[in-house]
Amino acid sequence: MKNKFTIDVDNSINSGQVFLWQKNEMDWYGIDGQNILKINQNGEIKSIKNVKTEFFRKNDDIQKIIKSISKDKTIKKAVNEYEGLRIFSQDPFQCMISFIISSNSNIQKIKNSLEKISEKFGTKVKIQNKEFFLFPKPEKIAKASIEEIKTCGVGYRAPFIKEAAKMVTSKKVNFEYLKNSDYNEAKRNLRLIPGVGNKVADCIMLFSLNKLDAFPLDTWMIKILEKYYSNEFQIETKTITEKQYEILHKKIVDYFGPYCGYAQQFLFKMERENYEKKWL
DNA sequence: CCAAGGCCTGAATG
DNA sequence: ACATTCAGGCCTT
Numbered sequence: 089m090k091n092k093f094t095i096d097v098d099n100s101i102n103s104g105q106v107f108l109w110q111k112n113e114m115d116w117y118g119i120d121g122q123n124i125l126k127i128n129q130n131g132e133i134k135s136i137k138n139v140k141t142e143f144f145r146k147n148d149d150i151q152k153i154i155k156s157i158s159k160d161k162t163i164k165k166a167v168n169e170y171e172g173l174r175i176f177s178q179d180p181f182q183c184m185i186s187f188i189i190s191s192n193s194n195i196q197k198i199k200n201s202l203e204k205i206s207e208k209f210g211t212k213v214k215i216q217n218k219e220f221f222l223f224p225k226p227e228k229i230a231k232a233s234i235e236e237i238k239t240c241g242v243g244y245r246a247p248f249i250k251e252a253a254k255m256v257t258s259k260k261v262n263f264e265y266l267k268n269s270d271y272n273e274a275k276r277n278l279r280l281i282p283g284v285g286n287k288v289a290d291c292i293m294l295f296s297l298n299k300l301d302a303f304p305l306d307t308w309m310i311k312i313l314e315k316y317y318s319n320e321f322q323i324e325t326k327t328i329t330e331k332q333y334e335i336l337h338k339k340i341v342d343y344f345g346p347y348c349g350y351a352q353q354f355l356f357k358m359e360r361e362n363y364e365k366k367w368l
Numbered sequence: 369c370c371a372a373g374g375c376c377t378g379a380a381t382g
Numbered sequence: 383a384c385a386t387t388c389a390g391g392c393c394t395t
Contacts, residue, residue: 104390191391197378243376285392306390329370
């Protein structure tokens with residue numbers, strides 16, 4: 089039943105976009121906001137709440153996307169090696185908190201913190217004899233004290249997290265609006281949130297707001313660009329400044345096209361996999 | 369506009 | 383053991 093466009097669930101989950109997923113036996117269980125998703129070995133996804141979910145982005149024309157981003161040998165190799173890799177469409181609030189926490193951190197610690205946040209502030213649910221904690225609602229985190237949030241191991245990001253949650257409850261940040269906005273408008277709004285810079289904003293947009301032209305530039309992607317794309321995108325300064333980031337992003341959209349976010353995911357996965365395998 | 373330094377934390381390194 | 387470094391940035395100076 090597998091064809092070229094079957095979703096590779098394991099690799100997609102283990103590509104740095106989601107953190108609250110665990111595999112037991114053959115099935116994956118994941119927290120997505122107020123929902124729990126189960127993916128069986130055939131790659132069939134089911135919502136525990138029987139809610140229709142766009143998690144797999146089934147409406148994307150993946151064939152067209154892959155064709156569109158396949159501009160050179162490097163990206164073609166990545167696409168070929170990880171052809172089932174997909175970008176998910178996850179719960180925006182959870183995604184936002186996840187990537188605020190991600191700054192200056194690593195996957196294992198992000199996961200630990202998110203689990204603690206869920207346990208402390210989320211609702212416990214039991215399904216199929218397994219216990220889960222949903223991701224807390226924005227109101228819950230907005231009302232929590234900074235000290236309480238700090239017990240989840242997030243350190244200096246605690247006030248950011250609280251303020252971010254408050255901005256969601258007060259509708260200063262409105263995810264539905266942002267989903268319908270273009271890249272620049274969504275980014276301008278997200279950047280008002282403390283703890284959300286260029287990179288974090290791009291992650292939130294790519295992974296939860298349907299902005300496939302977002303291209304998160306973290307230290308890994310910079311290394312990748314320096315290694316494989318020094319001709320296409322030359323990086324002048326040591327640290328990527330605000331201006332540099334903007335210029336680079338424009339060049340990247342020019343080069344890879346409107347689905348460049350997918351290019352990022354393939355390249356990132358390939359390079360991380362070559363370096364070390366420390367995923368969920 | 370750019371560069372430098374501080375920031376919580378815990379796993380890895382020496 | 384214990385100190386230091388470093389990790390998938392952001393913010394302030």
